[in-house]
Amino acid sequence: MKMEINDYQNNIRNFINYPPEIGPFTVILSLQDNLGKLSEKINKSLIEEHGGFTKEGRTKIAISLGDILFDISNMAYDLGYTLNDIISLNIMKHTMEKEKEEKEKSTDIPTDSK
Secondary structure, eight states: OOOOHHHHHHHHGGGOOSOGGGHHHHHHHHHHHHHHHHHHHHHHHHHHTTTOOOHHHHHHHHHHHHHHHHHHHHHHHHTTOOHHHHHHHHHHHHHHHHHHHHHHHHHOOOOOOO
16 A cells, blocks of 8 residues: 555554653653664574575564654654654755765865875
8 A cells, every 4th residue: 555654644643542742752662662673673584584584574674664653753743743844854954964074075185195
């Protein structure tokens, strides 16, 4: 099923059962838990599959990524942002960082070692 990111964010709100005033605190705990589960699944796949990922292992990891997206989506909502807002802010941040890095590289003056 294909879905626009903000439609996803609106749909998952049907699964929320915490009071809005404690949303960010509840979500950060869930996010930490889900990041730990993702790490465990990756480590298990790497060990059991000798550095590779089977289709089943990749599917389990993808499902965990979905749980993390669920948490991120709810945190964004609780803070008054859409996922599109978060994506735009993130692209802007990385663009500015890259431009700064490129500017710093272009202004580096090589020193003569003689």
